[in-house]
Amino acid sequence: EDQVTQSPEALRLQEGESSSLNCSYTVSGLRGLFWYRQDPGKGPEFLFTLYSAGEEKEKERLKATLTKKESFLHITAPKPEDSATYLCAVQAVTNFGNEKLTFGTGTRLTIIP
Amino acid sequence: NAGVTQTPKFQVLKTGQSMTLQCAQDMNHNSMYWYRQDPGMGLRLIYYSASEGTTDKGEVPNGYNVSRLNKREFSLRLESAAPSQTSVYFCASSEWSSGNTIYFGEGSWLTVV
Numbered sequence: 668e669d670q671v672t673q674s675p676e677a678l679r680l681q682e683g684e685s686s687s688l689n690c691s692y693t694v695s696g697l698r699g700l701f702w703y704r705q706d707p708g709k710g711p712e713f714l715f716t717l718y719s720a721g722e723e724k725e726k727e728r729l730k731a732t733l734t735k736k737e738s739f740l741h742i743t744a745p746k747p748e749d750s751a752t753y754l755c756a757v758q759a760v761t762n763f764g765n766e767k768l769t770f771g772t773g774t775r776l777t778i779i780p
Numbered sequence: 781n782a783g784v785t786q787t788p789k790f791q792v793l794k795t796g797q798s799m800t801l802q803c804a805q806d807m808n809h810n811s812m813y814w815y816r817q818d819p820g821m822g823l824r825l826i827y828y829s830a831s832e833g834t835t836d837k838g839e840v841p842n843g844y845n846v847s848r849l850n851k852r853e854f855s856l857r858l859e860s861a862a863p864s865q866t867s868v869y870f871c872a873s874s875e876w877s878s879g880n881t882i883y884f885g886e887g888s889w890l891t892v893v
Binding site: 671698699701703708709710711712713716754756758767768770771772773 | 784813820821822823824825828838870880881882883884885886887
Protein backbone atom coordinates (compact mmCIF):
# COMPACT_ATOMS: atom_id res chain seq x y z
CA GLU A 668 0.00 0.00 0.00
CA ASP A 669 1.30 3.43 -0.94
CA GLN A 670 2.02 5.72 2.01
CA VAL A 671 3.01 9.36 2.38
CA THR A 672 4.14 11.02 5.63
CA GLN A 673 4.73 14.74 5.88
CA SER A 674 6.62 16.59 8.60
CA PRO A 675 6.34 18.79 10.47
CA GLU A 676 2.56 19.05 10.82
CA ALA A 677 2.86 22.80 11.34
CA LEU A 678 5.70 25.27 10.94
CA ARG A 679 5.87 28.93 11.93
CA LEU A 680 8.63 31.05 10.42
CA GLN A 681 9.59 34.67 10.52
CA GLU A 682 9.46 36.46 7.20
CA GLY A 683 12.78 35.81 5.45
CA GLU A 684 13.61 32.72 7.55
CA SER A 685 14.34 29.83 5.16
CA SER A 686 13.38 26.23 5.98
CA SER A 687 12.37 22.88 4.47
CA LEU A 688 9.30 20.68 4.54
CA ASN A 689 9.71 16.90 4.38
CA CYS A 690 7.70 14.26 2.55
CA SER A 691 8.63 10.59 3.09
CA TYR A 692 6.99 8.01 0.88
CA THR A 693 6.68 4.32 0.10
CA VAL A 694 5.22 3.29 -3.23
CA SER A 695 5.36 0.14 -5.30
CA GLY A 696 6.61 1.97 -8.36
CA LEU A 697 6.84 5.76 -8.48
CA ARG A 698 5.45 7.47 -11.53
CA GLY A 699 5.56 10.91 -9.98
CA LEU A 700 5.67 12.86 -6.73
CA PHE A 701 3.47 15.94 -6.60
CA TRP A 702 3.49 19.05 -4.45
CA TYR A 703 0.34 21.12 -4.01
CA ARG A 704 -0.42 24.31 -2.13
CA GLN A 705 -3.81 24.65 -0.42
CA ASP A 706 -5.18 27.92 0.94
CA PRO A 707 -8.02 27.89 3.51
CA GLY A 708 -11.36 27.26 1.87
CA LYS A 709 -9.80 26.44 -1.50
CA GLY A 710 -8.87 23.39 -3.53
CA PRO A 711 -5.28 22.16 -3.85
CA GLU A 712 -3.24 24.14 -6.37
CA PHE A 713 -0.58 22.28 -8.34
CA LEU A 714 3.03 23.34 -7.77
CA PHE A 715 5.48 20.67 -9.00
CA THR A 716 5.86 17.14 -10.28
CA LEU A 717 9.10 15.21 -9.75
CA TYR A 718 9.65 11.96 -11.60
CA SER A 719 13.06 10.56 -10.63
CA ALA A 720 15.61 10.71 -7.84
CA GLY A 721 17.92 13.68 -8.18
CA GLU A 722 15.38 15.83 -9.96
CA GLU A 723 14.84 19.41 -8.76
CA LYS A 724 12.26 22.03 -9.71
CA GLU A 725 11.95 25.67 -8.72
CA LYS A 726 9.21 28.26 -8.68
CA GLU A 727 9.83 31.66 -7.14
CA ARG A 728 10.86 31.02 -3.51
CA LEU A 729 10.10 27.29 -3.64
CA LYS A 730 12.40 24.47 -4.66
CA ALA A 731 11.40 20.80 -4.63
CA THR A 732 13.89 17.94 -4.57
CA LEU A 733 13.47 14.17 -4.75
CA THR A 734 15.37 11.13 -3.49
CA LYS A 735 14.35 7.47 -3.59
CA LYS A 736 12.64 7.74 -0.20
CA GLU A 737 11.69 11.37 0.34
CA SER A 738 11.12 14.78 -1.11
CA PHE A 739 11.88 18.18 0.31
CA LEU A 740 10.17 21.47 -0.36
CA HIS A 741 12.68 24.20 0.40
CA ILE A 742 11.34 27.68 0.95
CA THR A 743 13.85 30.51 0.69
CA ALA A 744 13.26 33.92 2.28
CA PRO A 745 9.50 33.31 2.62
CA LYS A 746 6.91 36.05 2.60
CA PRO A 747 3.54 36.14 4.42
CA GLU A 748 1.78 35.24 1.17
CA ASP A 749 3.56 31.88 1.24
CA SER A 750 1.43 30.91 4.24
CA ALA A 751 -0.65 27.88 3.27
CA THR A 752 -0.88 24.14 3.73
CA TYR A 753 1.54 22.26 1.49
CA LEU A 754 0.47 18.79 0.38
CA CYS A 755 2.65 16.01 -0.96
CA ALA A 756 1.26 13.13 -2.99
CA VAL A 757 2.60 10.12 -4.87
CA GLN A 758 1.34 8.57 -8.06
CA ALA A 759 2.13 4.92 -8.61
CA VAL A 760 2.81 3.21 -11.90
CA THR A 761 -0.59 1.68 -12.62
CA ASN A 762 -2.95 1.06 -15.45
CA PHE A 763 -3.54 3.66 -18.09
CA GLY A 764 -6.08 6.23 -17.03
CA ASN A 765 -5.69 5.54 -13.33
CA GLU A 766 -3.59 8.49 -12.28
CA LYS A 767 -4.90 8.58 -8.74
CA LEU A 768 -2.81 10.17 -6.02
CA THR A 769 -2.07 9.11 -2.45
CA PHE A 770 -1.76 12.19 -0.26
CA GLY A 771 0.01 13.04 2.96
CA THR A 772 -1.79 15.06 5.62
CA GLY A 773 0.10 18.24 4.81
CA THR A 774 2.31 20.81 6.51
CA ARG A 775 0.58 24.01 7.63
CA LEU A 776 3.08 26.82 7.04
CA THR A 777 2.65 30.22 8.67
CA ILE A 778 4.97 33.11 7.81
CA ILE A 779 4.98 35.86 10.42
CA PRO A 780 5.64 39.42 9.15
CA ASN B 781 -10.66 29.36 -18.04
CA ALA B 782 -12.91 27.65 -15.44
CA GLY B 783 -10.97 24.37 -15.02
CA VAL B 784 -12.93 22.13 -12.62
CA THR B 785 -16.26 23.46 -11.37
CA GLN B 786 -18.22 21.95 -8.48
CA THR B 787 -21.71 22.64 -7.18
CA PRO B 788 -23.00 23.28 -4.61
CA LYS B 789 -20.26 24.92 -2.57
CA PHE B 790 -22.09 24.48 0.74
CA GLN B 791 -24.86 22.08 1.77
CA VAL B 792 -26.47 20.99 5.02
CA LEU B 793 -28.33 17.68 5.00
CA LYS B 794 -30.33 15.78 7.56
CA THR B 795 -29.38 12.17 8.27
CA GLY B 796 -31.01 9.92 5.70
CA GLN B 797 -31.48 12.57 3.03
CA SER B 798 -29.95 12.15 -0.40
CA MET B 799 -28.10 14.58 -2.61
CA THR B 800 -25.85 14.79 -5.64
CA LEU B 801 -22.65 16.79 -5.98
CA GLN B 802 -22.06 17.96 -9.52
CA CYS B 803 -18.70 18.38 -11.22
CA ALA B 804 -17.71 19.55 -14.67
CA GLN B 805 -14.31 20.15 -16.28
CA ASP B 806 -13.51 22.09 -19.42
CA MET B 807 -9.96 20.80 -20.00
CA ASN B 808 -11.00 17.83 -22.18
CA HIS B 809 -9.51 15.42 -19.62
CA ASN B 810 -10.32 11.73 -19.75
CA SER B 811 -9.86 10.95 -16.04
CA MET B 812 -11.96 12.39 -13.25
CA TYR B 813 -11.94 11.84 -9.47
CA TRP B 814 -13.83 12.47 -6.27
CA TYR B 815 -11.83 12.96 -3.07
CA ARG B 816 -12.89 13.80 0.46
CA GLN B 817 -10.76 15.76 2.90
CA ASP B 818 -11.08 15.36 6.67
CA PRO B 819 -8.93 16.90 9.42
CA GLY B 820 -5.88 14.76 10.14
CA MET B 821 -6.76 12.28 7.36
CA GLY B 822 -5.56 13.98 4.24
CA LEU B 823 -7.31 13.68 0.90
CA ARG B 824 -8.80 10.22 0.29
CA LEU B 825 -10.07 8.90 -3.02
CA ILE B 826 -13.74 7.94 -3.12
CA TYR B 827 -14.26 7.00 -6.79
CA TYR B 828 -12.55 7.68 -10.07
CA SER B 829 -13.37 7.42 -13.74
CA ALA B 830 -10.57 6.66 -16.21
CA SER B 831 -12.75 7.51 -19.20
CA GLU B 832 -16.33 8.18 -20.21
CA GLY B 833 -18.45 5.17 -19.34
CA THR B 834 -16.12 3.67 -16.72
CA THR B 835 -15.96 4.11 -12.96
CA ASP B 836 -13.95 2.40 -10.22
CA LYS B 837 -13.89 2.41 -6.44
CA GLY B 838 -11.18 4.23 -4.56
CA GLU B 839 -10.13 4.00 -0.94
CA VAL B 840 -13.44 5.00 0.74
CA PRO B 841 -16.39 4.23 -1.60
CA ASN B 842 -18.97 3.00 0.92
CA GLY B 843 -22.11 5.15 1.04
CA TYR B 844 -21.45 6.81 -2.32
CA ASN B 845 -22.35 6.28 -5.96
CA VAL B 846 -21.00 8.04 -9.03
CA SER B 847 -22.05 8.68 -12.59
CA ARG B 848 -19.81 9.69 -15.47
CA LEU B 849 -22.48 11.44 -17.48
CA ASN B 850 -20.19 12.36 -20.38
CA LYS B 851 -16.55 13.34 -20.82
CA ARG B 852 -17.06 16.66 -19.01
CA GLU B 853 -19.23 15.67 -16.06
CA PHE B 854 -18.78 13.36 -13.07
CA SER B 855 -21.35 13.39 -10.26
CA LEU B 856 -21.19 12.00 -6.73
CA ARG B 857 -24.38 10.84 -5.02
CA LEU B 858 -25.07 10.23 -1.36
CA GLU B 859 -28.15 8.00 -1.24
CA SER B 860 -28.74 8.14 2.54
CA ALA B 861 -26.48 10.68 4.18
CA ALA B 862 -24.81 9.89 7.51
CA PRO B 863 -22.98 12.22 9.94
CA SER B 864 -19.74 10.38 9.05
CA GLN B 865 -20.06 11.84 5.56
CA THR B 866 -19.64 15.37 6.87
CA SER B 867 -16.55 16.47 4.97
CA VAL B 868 -15.13 18.64 2.22
CA TYR B 869 -15.46 17.02 -1.19
CA PHE B 870 -13.14 17.76 -4.08
CA CYS B 871 -13.62 16.85 -7.70
CA ALA B 872 -10.53 16.62 -9.89
CA SER B 873 -9.46 15.71 -13.39
CA SER B 874 -6.32 14.69 -15.27
CA GLU B 875 -5.08 13.58 -18.65
CA TRP B 876 -2.47 10.87 -19.31
CA SER B 877 -1.03 12.71 -22.29
CA SER B 878 -0.63 15.95 -20.28
CA GLY B 879 1.80 14.68 -17.64
CA ASN B 880 -0.79 13.11 -15.34
CA THR B 881 -1.16 16.24 -13.24
CA ILE B 882 -4.42 16.20 -11.31
CA TYR B 883 -6.28 19.53 -11.16
CA PHE B 884 -8.78 20.17 -8.39
CA GLY B 885 -12.01 22.10 -8.05
CA GLU B 886 -12.68 24.54 -5.24
CA GLY B 887 -14.49 22.05 -3.01
CA SER B 888 -17.97 21.37 -1.65
CA TRP B 889 -18.56 21.67 2.09
CA LEU B 890 -21.14 19.12 3.24
CA THR B 891 -22.55 18.91 6.76
CA VAL B 892 -24.86 16.05 7.76
CA VAL B 893 -26.81 16.66 10.98
